[in-house]
Amino acid sequence: MFKGLENLSYEERLQELGLLILEKEKLPICSSMAPRKKLQGLVAATVTPMTPDGQINLSVIRQYVDYLVSKQNVKNIFVNGTTGEGLALSIQERKQLAEEWVRQGKDKLDHVIIHVGALSLPGSQELARHAAAIGASGIAVIAPFFFKPTSKDELLAFLREVASEAPAVPFYYYHIPPLTGVKIRVEELLDGIKEQIPTFQGVKFSDTDLLDLAQCINKNGGEEFVFLYGVDEQLLSALAIGANGAVGSTYNYLGQKTNMMLQAFAQHDLALARKYQFLTGEFLNFVIKLGFGVAQTKAVMTFVSGIPMGPPRLPLVKASEEFIAKAKAKLDMLQFTDCFSMWHVEVNGT
Ligand SMILES: CC(=O)N[C@@H]([C@@H](O)[C@H](O)[C@H](O)CO)[C@@H](O)CC(=O)C(=O)O
Numbered sequence: 001m002f003k004g005l006e007n008l009s010y011e012e013r014l015q016e017l018g019l020l021i022l023e024k025e026k027l028p029i030c031s032s033m034a035p036r037k038k039l040q041g042l043v044a045a046t047v048t049p050m051t052p053d054g055q056i057n058l059s060v061i062r063q064y065v066d067y068l069v070s071k072q073n074v075k076n077i078f079v080n081g082t083t084g085e086g087l088a089l090s091i092q093e094r095k096q097l098a099e100e101w102v103r104q105g106k107d108k109l110d111h112v113i114i115h116v117g118a119l120s121l122p123g124s125q126e127l128a129r130h131a132a133a134i135g136a137s138g139i140a141v142i143a144p145f146f147f148k149p150t151s152k153d154e155l156l157a158f159l160r161e162v163a164s165e166a167p168a169v170p171f172y173y174y175h176i177p178p179l180t181g182v183k184i185r186v187e188e189l190l191d192g193i194k195e196q197i198p199t200f201q202g203v204k205f206s207d208t209d210l211l212d213l214a215q216c217i218n219k220n221g222g223e224e225f226v227f228l229y230g231v232d233e234q235l236l237s238a239l240a241i242g243a244n245g246a247v248g249s250t251y252n253y254l255g256q257k258t259n260m261m262l263q264a265f266a267q268h269d270l271a272l273a274r275k276y277q278f279l280t281g282e283f284l285n286f287v288i289k290l291g292f293g294v295a296q297t298k299a300v301m302t303f304v305s306g307i308p309m310g311p312p313r314l315p316l317v318k319a320s321e322e323f324i325a326k327a328k329a330k331l332d333m334l335q336f337t338d339c340f341s342m343w344h345v346e347v348n349g350t
Helices: 010-017 058-072 091-105 121-134 152-163 186-190 210-223 232-240 255-266 270-290 294-305 321-333 337-348
Strands: 041-045 076-079 111-115 138-142 171-175 200-205 226-229 245-248
Touching: 041 255, 058 091, 058 255, 058 294, 076 091, 091 111, 091 121, 121 138, 121 152, 138 152, 152 171, 152 186, 171 186, 186 200, 186 210, 200 210, 210 226, 210 232, 226 232, 232 245, 232 255, 232 270, 255 270, 270 294, 270 321, 294 321
Parallel strands: 041 076, 041 245, 076 111, 111 138, 138 171, 171 200, 200 226, 226 245
Antiparallel strands: none
């Protein structure tokens, strides 16, 4: 546990934590979290904007926040996750990004969740302390996936050691077995988790095993845990079994449409909810066949929002012009572009 910060001045705390202050305006050091709204609804898994030569581009984050809030009606973000290429960034870059998202999100966003998972425990702990210090509304951690935990107890021990570095910050487990290869069932992990991790708040569940998710919800409904689903094309099914919301890449540019699906679902209009799910499903089914991942998400987000997101970082490579043209045409065909074109007019003045 990181101790002794309370006796240090602001500057000393920052030095101790290895923080970077990028602008004159300083971020608050939070010793405890103010009570916040429960995390629910849509959470955009943000992409990390980069310059054409591959450096992180902090200069467009303000515009990005405004776009999410005003054009997609999305007020929660998940930073430095899969879509944000978190594991392809240096620790310093991850801190810079976290700081900028928290700074720009202040008074505009409801929740800024920082993904602090890393392959090494000290790396993850450093990021957790940093997220706490800058006032993040939550932290999330994936299972380490080079040396993998092989049992619930091993995974829990790792998560506990990270969570305890940010003892006042809500903690989320980020379950994404297709990428980590760690297939420990969440149902099993959650059994008794509060005793080990008092800050435990919920799960970002990026897997298609809906039986596991259903068991988690069924057994932990009374605990007030939050279950956020992470397979966007199947969100409606997760809502039906009780998911509280979703974290995903498509909410960057299909947030408004997906919000309509959530609304239809809440009003028990299943036929309408399905219509929205089928529309996003049709788009994703189309692009997945072309080859769809973080690089393609960056390209789609660039042409939809008008904000240059830049290339991905190696080993990922830029989406092809052919992909971009086809994805654009498909969105047009599905009439997703109605609201997007208005945004283009406002942003570009054309
Ligand atoms: C494997 C992957 O990238 N999954 C995405 C989904 O949003 C995904 O892009 C979408 O369902 C399309 O397949 C998210 O679960 C990832 C995510 O939330 C994150 O960036 O941390």
